[in-house]
Amino acid sequence: MKHKSIVLLSIAAMMLLFVSAAPCQTFGSSGNTNLNVTVEAEASLYVSTANTALTSTGTLFSDYTGTTNFMYKIRTSKTSGAGNIQLKVTTDFSPSGGPSVANPPTAGDALTYSCTVSSPGTPCSGTQTASTTSNTPVGSFGANARSAREGNSGSVAWTLTNDPLYETGSYSAVVTFTVSAT
Amino acid sequence: MRACSFLHVVLILTPATAAFAGTATITQNISVQLDSAGKLAAPSALSLLSSGLAFTDFAGSLNLQYRFRTTPAGSGAITVRAGADFSPSGGPSLSSAALRYSCSGAGLGTACSGLQTVSASAETPIVQIPGSACTGGGGSCSAADPVSIQLQFSLDNSPQYQTGSYSIPLIFTISTL
Numbered sequence: 496m497k498h499k500s501i502v503l504l505s506i507a508a509m510m511l512l513f514v515s516a517a518p519c520q521t522f523g524s525s526g527n528t529n530l531n532v533t534v535e536a537e538a539s540l541y542v543s544t545a546n547t548a549l550t551s552t553g554t555l556f557s558d559y560t561g562t563t564n565f566m567y568k569i570r571t572s573k574t575s576g577a578g579n580i581q582l583k584v585t586t587d588f589s590p591s592g593g594p595s596v597a598n599p600p601t602a603g604d605a606l607t608y609s610c611t612v613s614s615p616g617t618p619c620s621g622t623q624t625a626s627t628t629s630n631t632p633v634g635s636f637g638a639n640a641r642s643a644r645e646g647n648s649g650s651v652a653w654t655l656t657n658d659p660l661y662e663t664g665s666y667s668a669v670v671t672f673t674v675s676a677t
Numbered sequence: 678m679r680a681c682s683f684l685h686v687v688l689i690l691t692p693a694t695a696a697f698a699g700t701a702t703i704t705q706n707i708s709v710q711l712d713s714a715g716k717l718a719a720p721s722a723l724s725l726l727s728s729g730l731a732f733t734d735f736a737g738s739l740n741l742q743y744r745f746r747t748t749p750a751g752s753g754a755i756t757v758r759a760g761a762d763f764s765p766s767g768g769p770s771l772s773s774a775a776l777r778y779s780c781s782g783a784g785l786g787t788a789c790s791g792l793q794t795v796s797a798s799a800e801t802p803i804v805q806i807p808g809s810a811c812t813g814g815g816g817s818c819s820a821a822d823p824v825s826i827q828l829q830f831s832l833d834n835s836p837q838y839q840t841g842s843y844s845i846p847l848i849f850t851i852s853t854l
Contacts, residue, residue, distance in 0.1 A: 522744060522823070526719030526849040527760070530776070532726075532735050532832060533842045534768055539731035568732050568836045573767075576840070642836040 536576050538569040538676035541646070549655050559655040563670070566646040567616070571636050571676045578636035578676035580612065580649065584627045586669035592662035594655055597627045604656040606668075612649040615640040622654075630673065640676075713751045713853035715806070717743040718823070725832050735832040741803065741849060742823040745785055746811040753786070753806035753853040755826075759797040760846035767839035771797055775833040776845070780804065784824025785812050792831075800850065803828065 542565045549559035571578045584596045584606065596606050606625040610618035612634030619632040634649060718741075725735035747753050757778075762771050769775045776795040780788035786806040793801045804826050813822025 522716035522718045522742075524716060524851050526717050526741075527721070528719045528739060528847045528849070529722045530737070530830065530832075530845045530847060531722060531724050531842065532769065532844075533724075534834075534838045534840050535727075536840055537731040570836045570838065570840060572840045639839060641839070644833075644835045644837055646836075 534570070536570055536572045536578075536676040538567065538571075538578055538674040540565055540567045540580065540672055540674040542672055547653065549653055551657050556657045556659060558657050559653075561653050562650050563653065564648065564650045565672060566648055567612075567634075567642060567674055568646045569616070569636055569640055569642045569674065569676050571638055571640045573639045576636075576638045576640070576677050578640060578674070580616070580633040580635075580672060580674045581630035582608075582625065582633055582651065582670050582672045583630045584625050584668055585671040587627050588666040588668040590664070590666065593664060593666035594658070594661055596625055596668065599656070599658070600660040601656075601658050604658050606656075607654045608651045610634060610649070610651055613647045615642065616647065616649065618649070625670065633672065636676070711746065713747045713753060715743065715745045715747075715753050715755075715851040715853050717741060717755060717849055717851045719847075719849050723830070725830060727834055732834045732836060734834050737830050739828045739830065740825050741828060742825045743785075743804070743851065744812045744823045745806050745851075745853075747806055747808050747853060749809045751808050751854045753810070753851065755803040755806075755849060755851050756800035757795065757803055757828075757847055757849050758800050759795050760848050762797060763843045763845045765841070765843065768841060768843035769832055769835070769838055769845075771795060771845075773833070773835075775835070776830065777832075778828045778830045781827050781829065783826040784821055785810055785819045788826055795847070803849070806853075 544563045547561045547563045549561040551557050551559050567580060569578050587597050588594045607622050608625060609622055610633050612618040616634040616636055618634050623631045625631060633651060720739060723737050723739050725737040727733050727735050743755060745753050759771055763769045774794045777792045779792055780803055783804045786804045788804050789802040811818040812824050
């Protein structure tokens with residue numbers, strides 16, 4: 496009987512040893528961790544000229560001109576990526592009586608622009624006409640395009656028809672720039 | 678696969694081979710030398726993620742568990758270094774000090790202060806353990822065993838990085854004096 500009890504105690508002790516040796520976390524004098532990161536295509540833009548003044552200089556009824564500067568950051572996909580910068584007149588000139596992108600007083604009156612986009616971007620070609628209904632191009636990017644860490648520069652040089660039909664006064668419109676990358 | 682505890686005491690009871698009558702007292706002195714010791718456990722991988730806003734830094738939090746016992750005159754430390762630079766090339770790199778971390782919530786000892794920059798050539802601090810410290814048991818020791826410390830990693834999200842997946846091995850080392 497006594498022998499049987501001692502054997503049972505021995506078994507219990509062995510079970511205790513088994514349980515205590517069960518794994519939980521691997522502790523050691525050193526440990527390794529792999530840090531993983533996936534870098535995706537992305538883009539952002541900052542318009543540094545918050546208010547662009549369009550002014551007429553020189554001869555009478557010369558068109559109004561002005562420049563909007565911006566900075567962009569972009570990273571397009573290494574193999575099949577692309578990107579672009581566009582703009583759209585999201586709020587037409589107000590108040591009424593002056594210039595208008597959507598309903599100019601004279602056919603042919605327009606808000607046009609030309610583009611400058613530093614590498615790796617390609618600026619829009621020629622003269623573009625701004626629209627209230629669709630985005631128009633400012634710049635484009637190919638695959639694996641990567642701007643500088645601090646961003647790259649670009650600008651839009653505006654020209655607005657100076658139509659004698661415009662009533663005197665101050666007018667303003669809102670232009671929204673958009674950048675995208677795939 | 679390793680056991681969970683520092684020290685296991687196993688009592689092995691064996692059947693007595695003979696029965697003795699009467700009573701005897703035997704004094705047995707048992708002594709043990711406890712030296713400074715430390716162990717740690719780190720997750721095998723951590724993903725650094727960007728918040729969704731364009732070009733916001735990648736970030737991730739890592740929980741490092743550790744156990745320590747230091748002698749009154751001793752001390753201990755946990756440090757980290759990179760086993761290599763990010764791979765493949767074309768993405769982030771340690772050469773531009775792109776990977777940083779801060780430490781918080783040390784269960785035992787003093788966490789590193791401020792932002793630390795991960796290096797492949799030098800150990801950088803995570804936690805410093807004073808003398809006469811230990812994990813577990815309460816009192817002068819910590820209540821919990823193991824204890825943990827949180828590391829908040831931050832990685833630059835430069836437009837210059839090519840798209841793709843990148844990885845870097847980190848090596849955490851524990852030392853005792």
